[in-house]
Amino acid sequence: MKTMALHHCSYQVARAKVETVRALTDLEKLFRLVLPDGEALNHDPGQFVQVSLFGVGEAPISICSSPTQLDSFELCVRRAGRFTTALHQLNPGAEIGIRGPFGVGFPVIPLEGNDVMLIAGGLGLAPLRSLIHYIIDNRRDFGKVDILLGCRDPQSMLFCDELEVWRKRLDINFSCSVDRGAPDWEGNVGLITALIPGVHLEPLKTVAVVCGPPVMYRFVIQELLKKGIAERHIYLSLERHMKCGLGKCGHCQIENLYCCRDGPVFNYADIKNIKGAI
Amino acid sequence: MDQQALLPQARLGEFVAFLAARQKLIGPVALGYNQYKFAEVTSLEELSLDYLPTILPPKKYFLPYHERLLSYDLSDGQGMEPVVEVEDITLFGLHTCDLAGIQCLNMVFSDHPRDLHYLTRKHHMTLIGLECTDYCDHYANCAMLRTHLPKGGYDLFMTEMNDHYYVDVNTYTGEVLVREADLFERVTPLALKELRSLRDAKKKIFQNELPIRYQDMPKLFDDTCDSEVWTQVGDKCLACGNCTNVCPTCYCFDMADEPELGLTRGHRVRIWDSCQHETFAEVAGGENFRGQRSERQRHRFNRKFHFPLERYKRVFCTGCGRCSRSCMAGIDLKETLNALIDERS
Amino acid sequence: MSRPKVAFFDLACCEGCQLQVANLGEELLDILGRIELVEFREIMSENWPGRYDIAFVEGSVVNDEAEERLLEIRQRSDILIAYGSCATIGGINGIKNRRPIAEVQHAVYGERIDWFPARPTRALHHLVRVDYSIPGCPVYPPELIKVIKAALAGLPYVVPDYAVCVECKFNENVCMYDKGVTCLGPVTRAGCNSWCINHGNICYGCRGLVSNPNQAGAKEVLRRYRLDPDRIVDKMTMYNAAMER
Ligand SMILES: Cc1cc2nc3c(=O)[nH]c(=O)nc-3n(C[C@H](O)[C@H](O)[C@H](O)COP(=O)(O)OP(=O)(O)OC[C@H]3O[C@@H](n4cnc5c(N)ncnc54)[C@H](O)[C@@H]3O)c2cc1C
Ligand code: SF4
Ligand code: FES
Numbered sequence: 001m002k003t004m005a006l007h008h009c010s011y012q013v014a015r016a017k018v019e020t021v022r023a024l025t026d027l028e029k030l031f032r033l034v035l036p037d038g039e040a041l042n043h044d045p046g047q048f049v050q051v052s053l054f055g056v057g058e059a060p061i062s063i064c065s066s067p068t069q070l071d072s073f074e075l076c077v078r079r080a081g082r083f084t085t086a087l088h089q090l091n092p093g094a095e096i097g098i099r100g101p102f103g104v105g106f107p108v109i110p111l112e113g114n115d116v117m118l119i120a121g122g123l124g125l126a127p128l129r130s131l132i133h134y135i136i137d138n139r140r141d142f143g144k145v146d147i148l149l150g151c152r153d154p155q156s157m158l159f160c161d162e163l164e165v166w167r168k169r170l171d172i173n174f175s176c177s178v179d180r181g182a183p184d185w186e187g188n189v190g191l192i193t194a195l196i197p198g199v200h201l202e203p204l205k206t207v208a209v210v211c212g213p214p215v216m217y218r219f220v221i222q223e224l225l226k227k228g229i230a231e232r233h234i235y236l237s238l239e240r241h242m243k244c245g246l247g248k249c250g251h252c253q254i255e256n257l258y259c260c261r262d263g264p265v266f267n268y269a270d271i272k273n274i275k276g277a278i
Numbered sequence: 279m280d281q282q283a284l285l286p287q288a289r290l291g292e293f294v295a296f297l298a299a300r301q302k303l304i305g306p307v308a309l310g311y312n313q314y315k316f317a318e319v320t321s322l323e324e325l326s327l328d329y330l331p332t333i334l335p336p337k338k339y340f341l342p343y344h345e346r347l348l349s350y351d352l353s354d355g356q357g358m359e360p361v362v363e364v365e366d367i368t369l370f371g372l373h374t375c376d377l378a379g380i381q382c383l384n385m386v387f388s389d390h391p392r393d394l395h396y397l398t399r400k401h402h403m404t405l406i407g408l409e410c411t412d413y414c415d416h417y418a419n420c421a422m423l424r425t426h427l428p429k430g431g432y433d434l435f436m437t438e439m440n441d442h443y444y445v446d447v448n449t450y451t452g453e454v455l456v457r458e459a460d461l462f463e464r465v466t467p468l469a470l471k472e473l474r475s476l477r478d479a480k481k482k483i484f485q486n487e488l489p490i491r492y493q494d495m496p497k498l499f500d501d502t503c504d505s506e507v508w509t510q511v512g513d514k515c516l517a518c519g520n521c522t523n524v525c526p527t528c529y530c531f532d533m534a535d536e537p538e539l540g541l542t543r544g545h546r547v548r549i550w551d552s553c554q555h556e557t558f559a560e561v562a563g564g565e566n567f568r569g570q571r572s573e574r575q576r577h578r579f580n581r582k583f584h585f586p587l588e589r590y591k592r593v594f595c596t597g598c599g600r601c602s603r604s605c606m607a608g609i610d611l612k613e614t615l616n617a618l619i620d621e622r623s
Numbered sequence: 624m625s626r627p628k629v630a631f632f633d634l635a636c637c638e639g640c641q642l643q644v645a646n647l648g649e650e651l652l653d654i655l656g657r658i659e660l661v662e663f664r665e666i667m668s669e670n671w672p673g674r675y676d677i678a679f680v681e682g683s684v685v686n687d688e689a690e691e692r693l694l695e696i697r698q699r700s701d702i703l704i705a706y707g708s709c710a711t712i713g714g715i716n717g718i719k720n721r722r723p724i725a726e727v728q729h730a731v732y733g734e735r736i737d738w739f740p741a742r743p744t745r746a747l748h749h750l751v752r753v754d755y756s757i758p759g760c761p762v763y764p765p766e767l768i769k770v771i772k773a774a775l776a777g778l779p780y781v782v783p784d785y786a787v788c789v790e791c792k793f794n795e796n797v798c799m800y801d802k803g804v805t806c807l808g809p810v811t812r813a814g815c816n817s818w819c820i821n822h823g824n825i826c827y828g829c830r831g832l833v834s835n836p837n838q839a840g841a842k843e844v845l846r847r848y849r850l851d852p853d854r855i856v857d858k859m860t861m862y863n864a865a866m867e868r
Contacts, residue, residue: 003346006360009394011347011533011546015356054350054358055537055544055776080562082779095355214565241561243533243551246391250530250553253577254567256585275503276567311802315795333795343793516809516840517833518788539653539768541776550793555785556835571837604792606800606809606844 010246013052013097018090019072024158027078028123029088030064033096034072041073041098045130046105046237046265050245051075051087052097059083060242060260063101064126066133076126076158102245103264106131106209107235114207115143117199117229119220121150121192121212125158127237127264128211132166139171146199149176150192150212154185173199192216196223203228209265211237217278221268234268238277283462284469285436285443291322296459297368301404304339305370306332316369327371330414331598335526336369336376339403340383341396341550343523347533348546358546362395368404375418375598377407377432378425379526385590386529395548404451407435411476412483417599419612421484424492425596427477439472487597488615495593498618499584503576507617512572514607519552521601521609522578527594528552553577579614627676627775630662632696634689635716635744636682639761640707641665644679647764654771675700677774683709683716683865684745697751702774705747706767708760712831713865715760716744720864744865755780760829760862763815783813784834787826791817799825805850807858810836829862 016033023029035041041049043063052058065074079088090096108131116135120128135142147166151157157178166174175195177188188195192212208224210217217236224234240252240259247261255274257263271277285293297303298320307317308326315332316339319325342363350358372380387396407428413420420426428435433452436443445462447453456462490498502508522528532551537544551558554574559567568574582595595611602610631641644651645665661671678700684690697703708714719727720743728736747753757770757780773780783789787808791798794817799806807828808820819826845851 001363001365003361003363004398006362006394006398009347009360009362010391011395012360013348013356013358052356054352054356054546055535055541056778057535058533078562084562086778097356097358213563239561240567241559243531246393247389248386248393248529249532249551250581251532251551251558253553253559253581255580256588276573309795309797311797313797313801333792333797513837514840514843516786516788516837516844517835518786518809520788520792523789523792537772537776539650539657539772541772552785552789556833557784604798606788606798606848607840608844608847 010244011099013050013099015095016098018092018094018096020092021090024076024160025156027156028158029077029079031075031077031087031090032072033075033098035098038071040067040070041101043067043073043101043130044105045108045134046127047101047103048127048245048264049075049098049100049102050242051083052099053083053086054097056086057083058097058099058243059087060102060245062127062130062237062264064129066130066137068134068137076123076129078123100245103260104262106237106265107207107267108134111135111207111209112138112141113143115145115201115205117146117148117201117206117208117224119148119192119196119208119210119212121216121220122152122156123158124210124212124216124237125149128209129159129162131209136172143205144173144201145171146173146201147175148192148195148199149174150195150216151176151178153178153180154182191219193219193223196220196227199227201227201229203230207233207235209235209237214239214278221278231269231272232267235265236268236271236278237265238263240264281447282465283445283447283456284465285445285462287438287441287443289461290443293459293461294319294322294325294370296461297370297406297455301366301368303368303370309333319370325371327408329371331373331375331600331603333600333604334524335379335598335600336372337379337383337526337529339367339369340380340399341387341529341531343550345395345548346545347395347548350535350544350546352542360394361545362398364399364402366402368406370406371408372405372432373410373414373598374407374428375420375425375596376526377405378423378429378596379598380405381431382527382586382590382592382594382596383529384431385592389589404455405432407432409435409437411438411480415599415603417602417610417612418597419487419595419599420597422486422488422490422492423593423595423597426480426484437473437476439469439476442469444469444473487612488619490615490619492593495583496587498615498622499580501622502618505618505621507614507621508572508576510617511575511609511614512570514609515554515571515575516607517554517556517571517574518606519554520604520606522552522554523550524600524604526596526598526600527582530558553581575609626657626659628661628671628674629658629677629679630660630671630675630700631664631679632662632681632692633664634680634682634693634710635685636707636709636714638665638681640681640759643761643764643767647768650764650768654768657775677702677704679704679706680747681707681710683713684742684747684750685716685719686739686741690742690750693747693751702754703747703751704755704757704770704774705753706757706762706770708758708829708831708862710747711756711758712863713744713746714829714862717863717865718861720744721860746865756782758782758812758830759815760827763818765816766814782830785813786833787811787813787815787817787820787830789813790815791820793817794821796820800844800848803848803850805845805848805854805858809844810838810841810859827861828859831866832859832863
């Protein structure tokens with residue numbers, strides 16, 4: 001057996017440099033990364049990258065910045081285990097490996113011509129933020145924009161400074177709710193589903209995008225359908241175990257779909273009858 | 279050079295020695311208990327050409343169970359170099375079902391994005407097939423999948439006849455072997471007749487093992503999505519993963535980093551994984567998308583008889599019977615399909 | 624950077640795992656180049672009074688004295704590695720837990736029962752936080768090295784949660800069930816590269832059971848091969864009795 005060098009392969013990683021690290025909560029950190037020569041990552045909102053640290057491994061992480069931010073990109077990472085803990089130990093100046101961007105992102109084109117309803121639960125705000133920033137940077141091209149956010153408690157809320165900005169903007173309707181309140185919390189308490197009935201929308205002209213933990217989807221979709229939004233007008237971003245990101249390793253498979261290649265963003269009408277998808 | 283040739287049986291030993299002298303030669307060898315594996319050989323005596331499908335299929339040479347993808351060196355940040363482990367080898371005595379398995383894997387790894395590790399290795403292989411004239415045992419279901427007859431995917435294909443092997447020369451590589459070995463004869467009309475009668479006899483022996491047509495299989499799985507059969511199969515299954523490891527068309531894998539002791543250098547490797555394992559589809563937060571053995575078994579069958587048809591226009595079961603043979607719990611592919619067919623009717 | 628101070632300790636055990644370490648050969652020299660060995664009874668006589676960066680503990684806890692020793696080691700160590708079946712799952716020592724402790728003591732010590740106070744067997748993680756576990760009776764050297772690398776790199780190590788059958792298939796061994804012998808491979812955690820089966824022995828389950836073993840399914844397998852189900856229960860409790868609590 002001989003070991004030969006390969007010129008190129010799908011597993012090779014590109015170097016990226018950590019510019020800044022910011023702790024968002026006890027569990028989540030935001031990393032701003034730059035590629036060599038300041039090259040743009042050239043991703044779609046909602047796509048993900050495989051982040052690599054040699055000696056530790058890889059993990060799929062959504063890109064949480066908008067492609068309109070050209071000089072760098074951002075990842076918001078929750079400390080969940082082996083890889084993410086190692087990532088959290090990095091300081092500015094450190095190097096990481098990147099593969100991707102991978103997958104099918106959010107449908108920017110149909111969103112542009114319509115009103116937009118964006119619904120995020122917990123860490124689901126990270127991928128959705130790439131779209132929110134994209135919309136804000138091209139605000140004139142979109143119709144009415146509603147953002148609904150749900151989280152466990154006020155302490156686990158991500159991007160608090162940005163939420164404040166969104167809340168204040170007149171061209172965005174932002175509302176949020178926590179499952180469990182806190183003494184100094186003045187906002188809504190309750191499940192995110194409770195926010196949906198109160199939103200004024202024109203169902204035929206609205207496209208909804210939902211991103212959150214698996215348990216959230218069924219209930220949120222029910223509410224959206226009740227509002228008269230068509231199944232075709234609902235998009236979801238699904239999470240699965242992923243290893244290769246290339247549609248090969250099988251970990252992310254949902255029946256005949258590969259979440260890494262055919263998703264992670266799916267149209268609800270396409271997957272509603274697929275067993276185990278939602 | 280003709281597309282066909284004859285190798286006198288008495289000269290098979292010389293042909294094997296010729297192949298072994300050229301490059302590493304791999305063929306079926308006996309392990310006892312009527313079990314076999316593909317291993318390196320240098321002479322005909324070491325081979326067991328009358329063999330049941332080997333424990334592991336030839337995929338172990340195309341997609342090794344442990345394979346280096348990249349070499350890294352942390353003294354250079356995230357510096358790395360893609361590497362591939364290759365070897366020139368000749369695989370000898372491959373059954374038609376195993377050739378079919380290789381064809382399936384070829385499609386998957388040539389599909390975009392191309393897997394250059396697999397494809398590089400593939401180009402270092404010479405494949406020589408050997409025809410089965412009878413079923414290996416009752417576990418096989420190759421007639422149903424039409425993999426009991428040669429349908430390409432080899433360089434040379436040999437059919438044992440009375441005094442000769444009838445050899446189909448399918449590629450230029452095969453042509454060169456026949457020429458350089460200098461052991462082959464021209465095909466005679468008599469030999470052609472013998473081949474035809476052998477194939478006619480095969481038609482009588484190999485008949486669709488199950489009451490279902492090839493083209494109707496995806497529908498069977500659509501209809502039996504919530505079948506009780508899956509619960510029963512799941513109750514028996516030990517989730518050991520034998521069935522997927524021995525499957526010639528299972529290719530799920532995991533990736534890991536293997537540092538050297540100094541921790542600065544190491545390799546990123548790919549290792550076979552199995553959709554039957556408990557944690558295969560589990561994500562952070564503890565959600566497991568196929569937490570039940572019954573769901574995982576249904577997934578396995580669908581990955582053979584249903585899902586690949588759409589993209590690859592082909593059933594990914596080769597009928598080799600390995601999964602049934604290696605399952606300690608006695609989960610039998612033919613029995614399971616029969617149970618599904620029964621339940622639906 | 625100074626090399627981490629490493630010590631090896633043993634509680635109730637046969638010291639077979641220490642022998643595996645001592646027998647690592649060339650790799651041991653490489654490891655010794657990366658660490659500072661401060662205590663290891665099997666190969667040196669020194670005692671170290673200070674803190675340990677990494678403490679390897681072999682053996683299980685079977686009496687109060689061992690418990691005290693373990694607590695002290697834990698207090699003095701940054702990283703504690705349980706190695707061997709006795710330390711990780713109780714192992715053979717766990718057999719005594721199959722009967723009431725008094726009965727066991729009586730059978731062993733007879734009249735002198737008071738001289739030898741005993742407790743049911745406990746694995747280390749039953750009493751203290753364990754940072755790494757290396758199961759096996761004895762430990763499988765390549766896995767030991769893998770864990771040492773993980774500990775030096777500050778990364779966790781998780782014992783595979785799939786069956787020994789996986790590695791046994793990779794090695795293309797003839798299945799023990801096809802030879803008419805009961806083997807615990809299908810319900811035992813892999814990571815040993817099916818060491819025993821490669822050498823013609825069966826799997827005794829020394830690495831502990833997979834997290835969700837299909838017990839009913841395993842019994843069915845025995846029925847199918849006309850093997851006695853009691854035999855597998857016997858075999859399962861040989862190493863795993865201390866884990867049933
Ligand atoms: C498309 C996609 C986008 C994601 N985006 C983000 C993001 O923006 N921010 C973020 O913090 N997390 C994100 N995740 C989740 C993140 O990938 C996992 O938290 C991470 O892989 C866990 O790795 P670990 O080594 O830290 O944990 P481990 O120690 O490996 O294990 C912790 C848990 O994570 C599961 N897990 C392990 N590997 C994977 C994997 N490759 N994919 C999914 N689950 C896995 C394990 O089964 C286990 O339950 C995303 C996942 C996917 C699939
Ligand atoms: S070989 Fe049998 S017991 Fe093992 S995972 Fe496959 S079906 Fe289950
Ligand atoms: S992550 Fe490997 S197939 Fe999707």
